[in-house]
Amino acid sequence: MDTRLADTILAVVTTDRDKVGGGAPIFYTENEYELEKVANILQRATTSMAHDLGNGVYILVKH
């Protein structure tokens, strides 16, 4: 049987080290351009979706 994670935060991508923590893998980026790029690659690699929390933090969630 195929078991998959759903509605779970797979990764966090951020430019601000102070705003994040916890269990999911965290990717720190230098600027907004890199943030977009990393989030895009992670989204496609994990077939998940990037959500913008509006504070410089993106989360990747598998739906």
Place this chain on the structure above:
Amino acid sequence: MAQFFQPIVLGISLGFVARFYMLRVDYRMYPTFPHGYQIHLSLGLIAAALGAVAIPALKTKDYAAVTFLALAAQQFRDIRNMERDSLVSLEPLELVGRGAAYIDGIAKVFEARNYLAMLTALITSGTALYINGWIALLIGIAAIILSSKLMKGEVVGNIAKVESGELYFEGADLFVSGVQIMNVGLKASREMIRENGLGVVIEPKDDNARETLGMIGQRQAIAHTAASVLGIRKDTDTQEFTPLIRRNINTGRIVMAIVPVEKDTEALIEAVNRTPVLENNKRCPLKTQAGRIAED
């Protein structure tokens, strides 16, 4: 035996024609052509044969033969399971899935159509036996037309008014006519949705429609139909382009955002209008007194 020849042949023929008439290829490509067709035509022929021999069997006092009808009904129940299993196993391979409710509806229709073929054959052979062949032919044709008319379910256009909706972003949040759909993180994806996306608003005509359209299975069926008619700009690694339907919880109105290949609002409205109202999602609060009191 010779007296039964004409009724049985007429019954089988019209029963088979009934099944054939109810099989039509449309945008859904279901049943698949040609093998799916062949399976259903063969089963339809068996159903028609069973229906056609029932009355002649009774006339020769062969009651055991009639009990075979009950046994056959059991066999035809397997058609529903066969269709459901096959569609469920294909579901993960669809870009926009049909949803469990739509699959259940399709499976039920396939089972029911065999019974209709059986019934048409039974009526035709009975009429041929007791009246005559020509009248049986007419009755059989009438039965085919009547059964396909009666079995025609409602479509979304009958229970709701479908209009174009305004699609826009507030920051990363996608909205259609004031209803929040989802948060789209990537700027490139937002740009793509802004450029190619379409929004529709589906306004239920009454309280029954409001509850029916609120069902998740019904919404999934609408998204699936729209995506299969207009094409979808989505691949397995771009979840954000999945058509989503959300409900305005204050009014019961539902809205959909979709990124179709063909950006044509009129075609999208037509596709939504033609989506079947799923039988297992139908809700009728207005049939109760409490529902009618609550309406006003």
